[in-house]
Amino acid sequence: MGSNGQKEDHASELAGLFSLRKLPDAQSDYASARYVVLGVPFDNTSSYRRGSRFAPDAIRNAYWNLESFEFHYGVNIPDAMIYDAGNLFESEDVEEVIDSVETAVRYVSADGKVPILLGGEHSITVGALRNFRDCGMIIVDAHSDFRDSYMGSRFNHACVTRRALELLGPGRIVSVGTRSVSREEFESEEWKDVRFITADEVRERGIRDVIGEIRSMGFRRVYFSIDMDGIDPAYAPGVGTPEPFGLTDRDVRELIGAFAGITVAFDIVEITPVYDNGNTSVLAAKFIQEFIGQRERKASKKP
Amino acid sequence: MGSNGQKEDHASELAGLFSLRKLPDAQSDYASARYVVLGVPFDNTSSYRRGSRFAPDAIRNAYWNLESFEFHYGVNIPDAMIYDAGNLFESEDVEEVIDSVETAVRYVSADGKVPILLGGEHSITVGALRNFRDCGMIIVDAHSDFRDSYMGSRFNHACVTRRALELLGPGRIVSVGTRSVSREEFESEEWKDVRFITADEVRERGIRDVIGEIRSMGFRRVYFSIDMDGIDPAYAPGVGTPEPFGLTDRDVRELIGAFAGITVAFDIVEITPVYDNGNTSVLAAKFIQEFIGQRERKASKKP
Amino acid sequence: MGSNGQKEDHASELAGLFSLRKLPDAQSDYASARYVVLGVPFDNTSSYRRGSRFAPDAIRNAYWNLESFEFHYGVNIPDAMIYDAGNLFESEDVEEVIDSVETAVRYVSADGKVPILLGGEHSITVGALRNFRDCGMIIVDAHSDFRDSYMGSRFNHACVTRRALELLGPGRIVSVGTRSVSREEFESEEWKDVRFITADEVRERGIRDVIGEIRSMGFRRVYFSIDMDGIDPAYAPGVGTPEPFGLTDRDVRELIGAFAGITVAFDIVEITPVYDNGNTSVLAAKFIQEFIGQRERKASKKP
Amino acid sequence: MGSNGQKEDHASELAGLFSLRKLPDAQSDYASARYVVLGVPFDNTSSYRRGSRFAPDAIRNAYWNLESFEFHYGVNIPDAMIYDAGNLFESEDVEEVIDSVETAVRYVSADGKVPILLGGEHSITVGALRNFRDCGMIIVDAHSDFRDSYMGSRFNHACVTRRALELLGPGRIVSVGTRSVSREEFESEEWKDVRFITADEVRERGIRDVIGEIRSMGFRRVYFSIDMDGIDPAYAPGVGTPEPFGLTDRDVRELIGAFAGITVAFDIVEITPVYDNGNTSVLAAKFIQEFIGQRERKASKKP
C-alpha cells in the first residue's frame, strides 16, 4: 500500500529498503519512543570558530561507528526506544529559535518522553530549560557563560548560565569544568548563586568526589547540558572556542552516568565539525549512548 | 493527531518544526512525486581513494547552498515534485547492492517517476540500468570502465560500461570524457560497440558538436550516468581517481540539458567527500537542479 | 628616542627591526598615503559556511607571496603609497559595523585617499557606499543579493544590491557574474533597475564586450565591489556559498583594470579561509595589486 | 660494476646516492636481517572510514622523524639488523591477500627472522598467525573482532579474534583495550575462550597489573597484534573506527616492552592516514622502535 493509501504505488516497499539519515539507534516511531532526538542547527550568536550548525548531522554520522549494544552493562540501546525527529527548520533569529526549542521540548515532555538535543550552540539550552524550572541543572563547560548580555544580546551563547539562573534560582545549578571567566562575570553578585567547579578542582579532587558533592545538593530531577568545550581539546578538538586544561572524556562519562537516572532532559552543544578530526562528534555520540544506556540500566534496576 | 493515530501525542506538531535531512528541494511526498531521489552509500569495489559511501549525504548538504528557483529559465525546482527516499540500507556485497538498486528503481519506474540515484560508486548504475534495456545511454566518465572483470569481480566499478553493453547492445552507449583506458580495454573486440568520445575530442570539437552527434544516434529514451571524474579535477577534485585534462563543468551542464527531455533515469556517482573541498558536492547538486529544471522546462514546452 | 619622547628607551630601534603584520606593500604612513586598506572582520549575517571574519589577515598573509613590482606594465606597487589601518574592532551588530565602515570610509575619502576594504561579508559594502551616492557601482557576484530583507534583517549580506539601489537609484548599478537568484528577487519590480549580467552571458559575449556595455553607461566615478563567489569555485574555492559555472579569474582582472582609473573605492568580500586552499586569498591579493597597479598606470598616463 | 654485472654502467654509484623509500632504520640486506618489515596495503573489508591501504608508506615516512638510537636503554635500532621488503602487490581479494601474507611470513620465519607487518586492515593478521599456531597471542584493540562472519565474509576485519581462536584454541588469546562489542559477540559461547580485558579495567587496575595477569598465563612465544584503535583517539586519531575511552600510548608501550622478549611476530594495523594529523603514524613508528629496542635489550641480557 502506498504512502497516502494509494494501493497502486510502492512507497512502503521502498521504505523497506531506504531511509533518511537519522541516529542509527533511533529505530522507534514517535508514539512508542521514550527518548526523542532533536537537532538544532543554529550558531548565529557564536563569534570565533563558527559552524556548530553542522553538528547535528555530524553526530548522526559519527554514531554509525558505534555498536548498538553496551556490553559493559548489557543494554541494547535501540531497546530504549529512540525517535529521531530530525533538525529544526533554520532561522537566524536567536529568540525565535529558542522559542521553537521551548515549544518542541514541551511537546516531547508532555508526551512523557526524554528530549535529547543536538546543538548547535549553547544558547538553545535556554529554550529547553524553560520546561524544567523545578529541576536542578548540571552543566559541563569551560566557560562560565555568565554574562548578563554579550554582543548586544541576552541570548548570546555566552549568557546561558545567567539565563538558567533566572529560570531556576540560586543553588540549583552546578557547572563543571570552568576555566574561562571574565572579570565582570567573576565579580558579579550572582557568581555565588551557581556552583562553579573548575577543571583544576576536578583534577585535584577526582570526579567521584565531585559527584558526591553534587549528589549532596539533593536534586531530584536534573537538566544535563554538555558544552563540548568543557572537555579537554585533546579529546574534543572540534569546538568553537577550545580552552586548554580541561576535563577528561572519562570525567564527563562518569558524571553523565551518575545522574542519568534522574536526568529528564539532555543536550550536547558547541561542536564545530569543520574544525574536527571526527573525535569530537564520535565522543558526543558515545555520550548519548552512555546517557541512554546508564539511564536504562538504572531504570531496569528499580524494583 | 499522533503519528500512529493516537490523539494524545504531538507527533504532527513536531513534524511541523523538525525534519530529517533530505535534498532541500525534495518537498513532495512519494505519491505525488515525479522524481525520486535514492542514495546508495556503497563503495566497496573502489580501490584507490575510497569514501564515495559518504557522498549522498554530502550532496544533500551541499544542495542547501542553492536557490530553489532556476531563474535562467524560470523553473521553481520544488514545483517539479521531488521525493527523497533517503539511503539504501548498507551492505558490502556488490551483487546484493546492485540487486537492491534494480528493485528500487523498478518500483520507482513502475510508479511512473524518474529515479535520481546518488552514489556511491559507479557499479550501482548496473542495477538501475537493468530496468531500461530499451534505452540509449549517455555516460560522463574519465575512464572507459570497460574491463570484463576487475579484482576478481564482474561488478567492479571498472566494468560498468561493459555490463551496460551487455544490457543494451552495440550502438546504444555513448561515453563522453574518456581519457583513461587500459590496453586490454582498448584492444577488446567490443571497443567499437560503444562510442567513446575523448575529453580531447570534446575540447577540439566543442560540446555542441558532440551533442549533435549524439542526437543523430536517435535515442528516444536515455539513461544518463555521471561519473564525476569525467569532469576536470579543477572543477571536481573530490573523486576517487582524479584524471587531468577533463571536461569542463559547462560541457556536462550542456550535455545534461540537451537530453534532459528524454532522460528517464539519472545518476551521479564516484564523489569522495573526504578528498573534496566542497566544490564537487555542490557541482553534483547543481547538476541535479539542472537536470530537473531543464527536463521540466522541456516538458512544459511540449504542446 | 623612545616612542613617547623618552630619550632613554629603544622603541624606535625596535621599530626598525619588527613590525606588526600588514599588507606587505603598505609601506606608507597615513598622511602620505593615496590608498588606505581597511579590514572588516565581520561575518555575522552569513549563514552557510561562515568564517569571512578571518579573511582580512588571510589576504595580508597571502599577499606576502607576490612581487611588489607589476612588470606587465611597470608599476612598483609600494610607490602608489599604501597605508594599512588594520582591522575594525569587532562587533556582532551588523548596523553598528556598517555605521563604523561608513564613518571610516568618510574619513579616508575626506582625506583624499582611496579606501580598499577587505571583508568580512558583503553587507559591509553598504556602509562604504553611503559615501559615494553619486557614483556608479560595479559588483562581481554569483548572487543578485537583491532581497529586501533576509533572516529578519535588511542588512543581511543577501540584501546588498537592494540597499545599493536605494542609495544610488536605477540605472547606476551593474552586477556581473549573476547565476543564483530567488524567484522573489527575479520577480521584484526593481529587478530591471539593476543591470544583472549573468556569468553565462559573460561566457557567451566575452568580458571585453561586457566591458564595452558598462562603459557605455557613462559612469564617471565607480564603486567597485568584488564578492569572491562571483568567480568560479575552481579559481576561488574558499567562499561561503560556492556556486558553479562562474566567471574566470581573468574576466574579473580585466573588469578591474578597465575601470580602475575611475574607481574611487574598492572592496573584496566573502572569502572564508577555513574552506580555502590558499588560492582564494592569493587571488584577492592579486586583485588588489591589479587594482592599484592599473589605476596608477592610468593616472601616470594622464597628460 | 653495473646492476647486472655490466662493467660499463653506473648502477652501483647511483645506489650510493639514491634509495627507494623504506623504513629509515632498515639498513640491512635480507640475508643478514633479524627483523623483516612487510607492508600490506589492503583495506577492502573495512567499511566506515577507509584508507588503511595507505598506512605502510605513511608509517615509513613518519619514522623519518625519529632518532635511530633509543637512549632510554642504549640500543641503536639499525644494529638490530632490519630489512624492509616493501609492500605486498595489491589485490582486493581478502583470501588471496591473507594467503600471500601467510606465505611471506612463513618464508621470513623459516629464515629465522622476526616478521613485522604494517597493515592495512586487521584481517591480514589471520594470514600471519597461521604460522604460529603454538603461540599465545596478545591483541590491542577497541573491538572484540569476534563475529563469526560479517558482511558476508569470515575474513572481514571484524572477525579476526574469532579466526585467531580457531587457530590457537581457548585460553591462548588476550585482547586488551576492549570497549566495543556486539550482543552477538558478547553472548557467543566462545566469549569465555578469549580473555578480553576492557580499557576500563586497564584504567582501574593499571597496565602493570594487567601485564602480571598475562604473564601468569605462561605463554612461551607470543604473536603481538596492535589494532591502533585500541589506543585512545586523543593519541591515535587516524583510525577507521575511533572509539572513545581507550588505552593510553604508554599502556601499549609497556605491554609491548613486557613481552618483546618472547614475541615472534608483530603487526600494526588499521591506521587510516587520510584521517590522521600525523600523530597516529608516528606513534606506530615509535611502537616498532620500542618493540625492536626492548627485544634487543632483553636478548642482549641473556647470558
Place this chain on the structure above:
Amino acid sequence: MGSNGQKEDHASELAGLFSLRKLPDAQSDYASARYVVLGVPFDNTSSYRRGSRFAPDAIRNAYWNLESFEFHYGVNIPDAMIYDAGNLFESEDVEEVIDSVETAVRYVSADGKVPILLGGEHSITVGALRNFRDCGMIIVDAHSDFRDSYMGSRFNHACVTRRALELLGPGRIVSVGTRSVSREEFESEEWKDVRFITADEVRERGIRDVIGEIRSMGFRRVYFSIDMDGIDPAYAPGVGTPEPFGLTDRDVRELIGAFAGITVAFDIVEITPVYDNGNTSVLAAKFIQEFIGQRERKASKKP
C-alpha cells in the same frame, strides 16, 4: 590631529576604530610596557615538517579566544602592561636572525622589560640567551638539541642546548621532557653538564617533585624556553617533529608557574600551524597568559 602632526587628516580617528593584528592583551605602548612580545618568523634550519615561520601570527590569532582575566588567581592580563612589537623582518640567514634577536632582546632588557619571543624555530633562543649569561635556563623539549653541529651548521635548531651550554656553563641548564636523543649526543662528554629530565621521569616522579629538584639548583634568574614538541602530541599536534610519550599540558603549566617569578625572558618555539588543528596555538597562547599571570601574582605578593 593627523599621524604626522597635520591637523587636517583623520589618522587618529581611524586609529580609534582600526588596529593591526597584535596579541589581544597587548594594549600598552612601548614606554609603559613591562612585557614585550617579539615574533620571529624563521624556520630555515628545520628539516621535517616546516612552517614555524607562520606561528607568531597563529598564536596571536588563537589568543583572541581567551579571556583577558585569569580568574584562578585574579589577574587582569592587560594590567600587566604588554607591548607587541610585531614580527622580525624576514631573513633566511640563521646567523643574521640570531644576531637580530640578540640585539632586540638587548634593547628590551636594557629598557627594563621582559621579552616574550614567539618563534619560529628553536635556534632563535640562542640569540636571546646571549643577553642572559648569568642566568639559569629551563627548557621544555622532547629533544636534547645537543648536537655540536647539524646539517652543516652550529646554529641549527638541533644544537640549541649545546650552544646554551657554551653560554651558561655546566650545571645551569635543565631540559625537561627529553625523549629523543642521538647516540652522539648521549655519549658526548658534555651530556652530564646539562640536567636532562626525561618525560618518563616526570611521569614517574610527578612534576611537583621535578620542580623541587630544579628549585634546589638555586637559580636566581631564569631563561625559560618552551619547544612545544616537549608536550605530548595529543595536546600539541602542530609541531615540526612530534614525539610520542610526552609531557602533559599541565606539567608545563606548573613548571611555568613555579619559576615565573624569577623568569627574565621567555620563549615559545617550534609550532607549525599548517599541521595544527588550532590546539597547539591556543595552548601556546595560554602558556603566555599563564607566564604573565603567575609572574604578576608573585610580583604583587612581594611585600
Place this chain on the structure above:
Amino acid sequence: MGSNGQKEDHASELAGLFSLRKLPDAQSDYASARYVVLGVPFDNTSSYRRGSRFAPDAIRNAYWNLESFEFHYGVNIPDAMIYDAGNLFESEDVEEVIDSVETAVRYVSADGKVPILLGGEHSITVGALRNFRDCGMIIVDAHSDFRDSYMGSRFNHACVTRRALELLGPGRIVSVGTRSVSREEFESEEWKDVRFITADEVRERGIRDVIGEIRSMGFRRVYFSIDMDGIDPAYAPGVGTPEPFGLTDRDVRELIGAFAGITVAFDIVEITPVYDNGNTSVLAAKFIQEFIGQRERKASKKP
C-alpha cells in the same frame, strides 16, 4: 636462491610478492632502462609554503592512479623501460645537493639514459643542467627566477634561470608562463638574453603559436624543466608560491609533447604536498607519462 647467493633463504620468493614503493610504471632494472627516475627531496632555499621535499613520494603515490597504457597514441609506458632509483640521501646544504644531482645525472646520461628528476625545489635543476651545456632549455614557471642571488645564496630557487643563463648562454632559454618578476630582474641587463613568454601572451596567442616560435629557435636537444607553479593554481594548487592567471594543464601538455622527441632531460619541481588536494601530484604524474609516451611515439616513428 637468497639475495646474497645463500641457497637457504627466501629472499627472491619474497621479492616476487613485495616491493618498495616506486613509480608504478618503473618496471625495468637499471641496465635495461632508457629512462631513470631520480627523486630529490630538497626544499631548503624555499621560504614561503615549504614542503617540496615530500613531493617525490607524493608523485609516485599519485601515479598509482593512472593507467600504464596511453591509448591516445597507443604506447604502453612500461615498454619504454623505466628505472626508479629512489630519492637522493638528504642534505640541507644546497651546493652539496646540486653537486650530487650533477653527478647522478652525469652517470645516467653517460649510461645513455634519459634522467627524469622529481623535485624538491627548483634549485636542483642547476645541478642537472650542468651536464647539458650545449642544449636549449624550456622552462615552465610563473616566476622569472632571474635574481643573481637571493637570501644570501646564488643557488636559491629564485635564481635558477640566472644560473641556467650562465651555463647555456644567451638565446638558448625559453621560459613560459612568466607572470611574477621583480623590478631588479626585469631591469637587469641580461633580461633580454632569455625569452620570457608571459602566461598572458600564451593565452592571447595560443600555445600552438608559442610552440611554433620555440621551434623556430632551432634547438636540437632540450632540457625541459617544469616548475609546477607555472600552471594555474586551479589545476595545480599544491605549490609553494601559487600565482594566479597561469597556464592551463593542456598548454603544458602540448609543450611537453611538442619537444619530447628532442628532450634529453626532464624535471618537475616545486610541488608542496601538504598544501595539495592531490591534483598537483597526479598532474605531475600525468606529465611524466605524457613526456615518455610522446617521446616513445616519436622515437617509434623515426624510420
